[in-house]
Amino acid sequence: MTRGLASAAIVMVVYAACASAQRSESPRSGLTFASPEIRAMQADDVANPGMLWVERGSRLWQAEPDGAAKSCAGCHGDAATAMRGVAARYPAWDAGTAAVLDLEARINSCRERRQERPALPRESDELLALTAFVAHQSRGMPVAVHIDGPASAAFERGRALYRTRVGQMNLACTQCHDDNAGKRLLAETISQGQPNGYPAYRLEWQSLGSLQRRIRACFFGVRAEMPAPGAPELTDLELYLAWRAQPLPVETPAVRR
């Protein structure tokens, strides 16, 4: 009896060690690698340029798209209640489309199927505003995604891609964002590459942008061909990154350089 318990305990310890070895021991938000100026900009909802998109999103939430019967508010009501916690669970398996969807795709799915309007293009101002507004309703809540069941295939693909060398620089995400997080690259500090602040206002873009855009920019940075916006491998990565980020709080709209 004692030996059985002891071996079960050993198995559990080894299993736990393996599971945690694949995730940052202590995930750190990009804010903790950022300058005082960036931190101050994000902390102030008037100085934070991302809030301009959140505000636009709040108006779009109320507005009826041309020709559609109902606005988002028409079905969902007040977003502060209805959308609270939603972004923290995304990307998520969507039974209706039988796929893992990120928040942008889920909003578009609603637009097409419920509002009977065309999907909004990736990185369009409208989609950014709506996504930022919905995600903002989860600000402060811990990221908590499901990677089991039908989502597990996408998760495994994302985890594998995170570890795959790409581009002329032949680098995998993990080499910068796990092995060298906190170290300097030119005048910048390498972050852990956490997704919890997206859509985020990036100074380099002079605009709010999506997590997919940020991931595509990283591909460009290692001189790899960028996956097309909306490509399934981007959603796979988003899911893996969200799992890896737990339990960091949603920060949307974050400010990053």
Place this chain on the structure above:
Amino acid sequence: MITRAIQRRRRRLLQMAGALAAVPFVPASAAAALPEIPALLTYLSGRTPGTGRLTLDLPRLADNGLAVPLRMSVSGPFTPTSYVRSLQLFSEANPVPLMAAFEFPAPVARVEIETRVRLNGTQRVVAIATFSDGALQAAVAEVEVTAAACMDGS
């Protein structure tokens, strides 16, 4: 592992860039000489501004030259005959040297402005305060603006 080629490149670039430690806001040195920006010299028309009452705060190292937070403030006391009428910002290296001009048609006891500027590379920025009685105050700040570590083609 980061390849040796990457390591060599990084070492070379770091040597070229020098050791740039991130430092929080450093107030402008009151004693620094004014850069000879033609638009600034035209505005001054031979006058020499005083120093000590105008503060110009900019980060020593910018996160990104596209948006650099800036603060200017003028310390009182102000009187009905001596108050701040305008504040101007001059850039040493931007294509447009007069970055902004702020005016106070109505005097205010707290003269403080914050905004975000674009800086076209490492340079000095000059702030000039003009008083109602014609007095001038100046402040200079130097900002390092570096290239992004990774190019972004998104």
Place this chain on the structure above:
Amino acid sequence: MPDARVNLAGPVRRGEPFEVRISIRHAMETGYRVDDAGRPVTRNVIRAFVCRYNGADVFSAQLSSGIAANPYLRFFVTARESGELTFEWTDDAGVRGTERAAVVVAT
């Protein structure tokens, strides 16, 4: 559809300065960029900005391409009577934006 966010910091007491902050959605296109086809993107920045207090100008700014996209301004205004702050700005394309905020002065 100009987007702007305004915040006035209280308490606002007669005769004392109060903080005004405004954030405006505007690309502040410098005119130095080129698009993907190599064509220059036309300059379009907010030039004139003015803040009026019950109709009287209290703060104005002449901006340029040297001001960052989505411009942010923080400044102070002396409180007088209760009423309204109105903000108005015009860009190179002649597009006007406006915003307003109520001022409640504690007597």
